[in-house]
Amino acid sequence: MADLFIFMFILSFIASIIGLIKPTMIKMKSRKHVIKYILPTMIIAMLIGGALVEPAEDEASSNEPSQVESKEEHKEEQKTKNEESIPSKDERDDHKKVENETEKEDSDKEEETSVEQDNTDQNQASSENDKNEKQEKQNSSSEPNSNLEVHYINSGQADATLFDYSHEGEDYNVLIDSGDWNGQNVVHYLNNQDVQEIDLVIGTHNHADHIGQMDQVVNQFEVDEVWLTGNSASSQTFERVLTAIETSDTDYHEPRAGEEYEIGSLEVDVYHPASLTGDKNDDSISAKMTYGETSFFFSGDVEASGESKMVSRGGLSADILQLGHHGSSTSNSSSFLSAIDPEVAIYSAGSDNSYGHPHNEVINRVKNAEIDLYGTDVHGTVIVTTNGSDYSVATNQNGNITASQESNQTTTHDENQETNNQEDTSTEEQNTEEKDSTNTNQTCVDINSASKENLQKIIHIGDSRAEDLISLRPFDSVDSLTAINGIGPSRIDDIKSQGVACAK
Incomplete structure (x- = not known):
């Protein structure tokens, strides 16, 4: 604003000089008009401009030291920054040292990263190799490298089956059921076979003719694991079995349908029960045991309703079937036999037992299906031997099983066989017959x-x-x-x- 009035003052001053010399040049009639109009304007502009210029100069003069000071401070600050930004020789040496160390650390990190990557690659390769080795081991574990013997032990009116085999230099034994409670024939048989350790003992259900000697087995042999259904019972036999398991180092398990296991080169597939119904017979543990290409099926005392559940699940086919419930007609339904489709059927029963096992209709059903039939009451202990591909069946004695027209049980054998049969009959069975005879008289x-x-x-x-x-x-x-x-x-x-x- 001050500049504007200064400019007006200068113009008025110039106009006044010119007007006073030659008024017509600024379109004034005479000098009088110049003095009347131009000079007052000049004076007013000079006064106002002077008044405005003086405070501005004062402000400028008052600000000037501040600006100088600010510049000096800025210069000082810049100098300080420069001093800070320019390290001393020692600092430069330290900085260089830090840079070298940083470069070294970066280099080390890169090297470590490279080493880690190499290690990762090596670990992945090692893991892959381990996986391949494990797979090869698993594949090899499922391939039998020795013969398997399956002993359907003559245990009277009871059940007991021993699997005996070896794999990669180790002996394996699996026992399915353990005979009746009032004898020791199964324990004696195991000792005669020089069994010392049993990898798995399965009690298909907790009736005394299936778990009868299990407490003795657990107490006298080194048993790794015991399977039971999980149903309870109030019998002293069952209580003794539980006590034997609890007081030993034996593991305990209650298997369910769908579970799969490998014991050396033996594969175990559980088919029943999926859950418990409370029916001891129908809840029996049922499993397929596979050795190479040869398979065996066991169903304890499962009855027709349980068999129907297994048939609906499928995959039951096996080479050798142990007839359910000692060959009872409450088991071994036509649909179950068709689903198993065995080449050989074996049952365990006592000679002249009071139950009439095996029942005629089951014998006829098996015979009509052209299945080879063996029974411990006629043939004594039956042994199946397999290398995983082929198998053979050996018996303690010769005999032929046919359905009787007069009773529910029939066995035909010669006089020599009859004698052998009596010799092979369990102590428990003989005692029972003697006691029954005494009780009748x-x-x-x-x-x-x-x-x-x-x-x-x-x-x-x-x-x-x-x-x-x-x-x-x-x-x-x-x-x-x-x-x-x-x-x-x-x-x-x-x-x-x-x-x-x-x-x-």
Whole structure:
């Protein structure tokens, strides 16, 4: 603003000089008009311009030291920055040292990264090699390198089967069921086969004719693992088995359908049960045991309903089938036999047993399907030997199994075979027959050894309770029969009053 009035003052001054010399040049009529109009304008512009210029100069003069100071401060600051940015010789040496160290660290990191990458590549290669080796080992583990012997042990009216084989220099043994409670024939057989360690013991279900000697097996041999269904029982036999497992280092498992295992070169596939129903027979552990290309199927005492569930799951085909429930007609349905489609069927039963096992209809069903049939009551212990491809069947004695027209059981064999059969019969079986004979001639029916038929001579003991009684053996006294469903104190009094039952 001050500059504008200064400019006006200068113009007015110039105009005044010119007007005073020659008024017409600035379009004034006379000098008088110049003095009247131009000079006042010049004076006013000079006064206003001067008034405005002086404060501006004062402000400029007052700001000048500040600007100088600011410049000096800026210069000083810049100098300080320069001094800071320009390190001393020692600092330069240190900086150089740091740079060298940094470069070295970067180099080391690059080297470490390279080494790590190499190690990663090596680890991946090693892992791949380990995986390949493991796969090769697994492949080799499924390939038998020795013969497998499967012993269907003659254990009387009971079940016991031994798998005996070796793999890569190690011996393996698997035992499925362990005979009846009131004998030691299975334990003796294992000792005669020089068995010292058993990798797996399977109790297909907790009836005394399947887990009868399991407590002795666990106590006398080194057993790695025991399988049971998970159903409970109140029998002393079952309690002894649990005690033996608990007091040993034996592992315990309750398998379910769909589980798969490898024991050396033996593959174990569990087909039943998927879950428990509470029916001890129908919940029996059922499994296929495969050695190379040869397979064996076991179903304990599974009945037709359980067999139907397995058939619906599929994949049951096997070369050798152990008939379910000792060859009972409650098992071994036509659909189950067709699904297994075996070449050989083997059952375990006591000679002249009171149950009539194997039942005629099962014998006929197997024969009509052109399946080779063997039974421990006729042939004694049956041994199947396989190298994983081919197999052979050997028996303790010769015999032929045919369905009887008169009774539910038939076996035909010559006099020599009859003698051998008696010699091969288990101690438990002989004792039972002797006791049953004594009980028939006398009035006492031994609840720990009598047949199902003789047990029904006891008051309040019918067909169903006779089966329960047999599964719960042994009993300490007649009073222990309260463990049977439906037998209470008043019925125990009736049984005692009858005077037929006794516990030996």
